[in-house]
Amino acid sequence: MAKKDYCTQNNGDCSTCSLVNYGMDCRNVPLTTAPPKATTKLDRAMATYVGFKGDVTVRAVLAQIPQELQDSLTAKQLGMVMSAVNQAYHNGRASTGAEVVDGDAVWIDSLKQLIPLEDIYKITEHICLRCGHHWHPDSATHPTICPKCKSPYWDKPRKTNV
Numbered sequence: 001m002a003k004k005d006y007c008t009q010n011n012g013d014c015s016t017c018s019l020v021n022y023g024m025d026c027r028n029v030p031l032t033t034a035p036p037k038a039t040t041k042l043d044r045a046m047a048t049y050v051g052f053k054g055d056v057t058v059r060a061v062l063a064q065i066p067q068e069l070q071d072s073l074t075a076k077q078l079g080m081v082m083s084a085v086n087q088a089y090h091n092g093r094a095s096t097g098a099e100v101v102d103g104d105a106v107w108i109d110s111l112k113q114l115i116p117l118e119d120i121y122k123i124t125e126h127i128c129l130r131c132g133h134h135w136h137p138d139s140a141t142h143p144t145i146c147p148k149c150k151s152p153y154w155d156k157p158r159k160t161n162v
C-alpha cells in the first residue's frame with residue numbers, strides 16, 4: 001500500500017496502525033485496499049461477487065435478490081447470483097452464465113435457478129425524462145412519479161409536435 005501524504009505513523013502501514021479505527025484511517029478515510037476479514041455471509045458473498053462493488057450497485061443488486069433466496073443460499077452462491085444478475089443486467093445476454101428466459105426471468109447457470117426479471121428492474125437506474133433526475137428505486141414496482149419533480153410522465157418523452 002502506498003504511504004499516504006498525511007501519514008505520520010507506522011510508516012504508512014495502515015493495516016497495523018493503532019490510529020485505524022473501524023476500517024477508517026487517521027483521517028477517517030476508509031481503508032479500501034485492505035478489506036476486513038470476511039466474517040459475515042455478505043462479506044463472503046462479496047469475495048465471490050465480481051461485479052462492480054460500488055455501494056449503490058451492491059445494494060441495488062442485493063435488493064433485488066429475495067430475502068428468502070438470500071437466506072437459502074450459501075455465501076458463495078449468493079455471490080454468484082449477485083455477479084450473474086449484475087452481468088446479465090448489464091450485458092442483457094447469456095455471455096456470463098446467466099440468460100434472460102422468455103423475457104421475464106433470468107436463468108442463473110451456476111445455481112440452476114430462475115430469478116424474475118421484475119426483480120432485476122430494481123437495479124435499473126431510473127431517469128426522469130422531464131427534469132433529468134436519476135435515482136435508484138427501492139422496490140420492483142414501476143415508479144408512478146419522479147421523486148424530484150413529481151411528474152407522472154417521468155418515463156414518457158415530451159411530445160415535440162403537439
Ligand SMILES: [Zn+2]
Nearest residue numbers: 128131146149
Ligand atoms: Zn423529474
